[in-house]
Amino acid sequence: MSAIPDDRCRPVGSVPPGMWREVVGVATDLDDTLTAHGELSAKVVAALEDVRAMGLPCVVATGRSLGWGAVLARVLPVRAVVAENGGAYVRREEAGVRIAFMEPDEVRDAGMRRVAECVGAITDRFAALRVVSDGALRVTDVALDINERVSVDPAVVAAAVAMARDAGLHAVTSSIHMHVSYRAADKVAGLRAALGALGLDPAALDARWIYVGDSPNDAGAFGAMALSFGVAGVRRFAGSMPAWPRYATDEDGPFGFAAVVAALRAGRAA
Numbered sequence: 613m614s615a616i617p618d619d620r621c622r623p624v625g626s627v628p629p630g631m632w633r634e635v636v637g638v639a640t641d642l643d644d645t646l647t648a649h650g651e652l653s654a655k656v657v658a659a660l661e662d663v664r665a666m667g668l669p670c671v672v673a674t675g676r677s678l679g680w681g682a683v684l685a686r687v688l689p690v691r692a693v694v695a696e697n698g699g700a701y702v703r704r705e706e707a708g709v710r711i712a713f714m715e716p717d718e719v720r721d722a723g724m725r726r727v728a729e730c731v732g733a734i735t736d737r738f739a740a741l742r743v744v745s746d747g748a749l750r751v752t753d754v755a756l757d758i759n760e761r762v763s764v765d766p767a768v769v770a771a772a773v774a775m776a777r778d779a780g781l782h783a784v785t786s787s788i789h790m791h792v793s794y795r796a797a798d799k800v801a802g803l804r805a806a807l808g809a810l811g812l813d814p815a816a817l818d819a820r821w822i823y824v825g826d827s828p829n830d831a832g833a834f835g836a837m838a839l840s841f842g843v844a845g846v847r848r849f850a851g852s853m854p855a856w857p858r859y860a861t862d863e864d865g866p867f868g869f870a871a872v873v874a875a876l877r878a879g880r881a882a
């Protein structure tokens with residue numbers, strides 16, 4: 613088990629006071645960060661409305677499908693949703709939403725044929741691993757359920773991840789799913805593209821946007837963004853987390869997200 617470095621997962625109170633006033637946006641994961649047990653509470657919607665009331669844009673970055681992203685971008689008080697770990701994004705546009713992909717259709721189609729073949733081999737070998745029930749809504753990866761409706765032995769997940777990588781594909785896990793894709797999971801690249809499409813400065817992401825997450829598929833953002841926060845549950849990934857958030861909350865899931873927003877509000881008022 614790799615220990616958490618001393619300069620990572622620091623208390624929220626150790627954020628230098630002046631940094632809160634530098635913040636220009638809030639990006640966040642969805643599952644087990646905004647949601648708990650799969651549900652979105654009034655507390656989280658209130659926290660998202662708080663961010664908007666501060667005049668700051670909020671963007672969700674999730675491993676969930678593009679189908680989910682299109683709905684979330686329309687019904688939550690956010691400017692955009694990056695879906696499928698950066699494979700596509702949806703931005704709010706007047707009364708509707710607009711979808712954009714990171715690659716041309718032919719790259720996606722060829723990539724997804726390779727993914728389908730590999731996932732077929734994985735599910736043939738491991739009976740415990742099954743494609744998620746809403747897989748038809750996905751366009752840039754296939755997700756396997758590891759901890760949503762069923763609980764799969766981590767050793768099986770590790771072996772399946774190795775199979776995908778041996779096939780020249782990419783695999784990443786969240787708290788609930790294992791994703792297999794022709795493209796590397798990259799929520800940060802998806803966030804940069806979404807910010808650009810919104811007319812916001814993608815370069816501000818590194819130092820002036822907050823990111824809140826909980827799982828290995830958030831590690832890219834944790835590593836790239838100076839104001840990265842893990843909710844308390846992030847600590848359970850000791851041993852399998854490629855990069856840790858700079859800060860971590862004492863509260864888990866939506867309570868952790870709300871704690872970051874409360875600290876942001878207090879820090880900007882100070």
Ligand SMILES: [Mg+2]
Pocket residue numbers: 641642643644645786787825826827
């Ligand atoms: Mg998550």
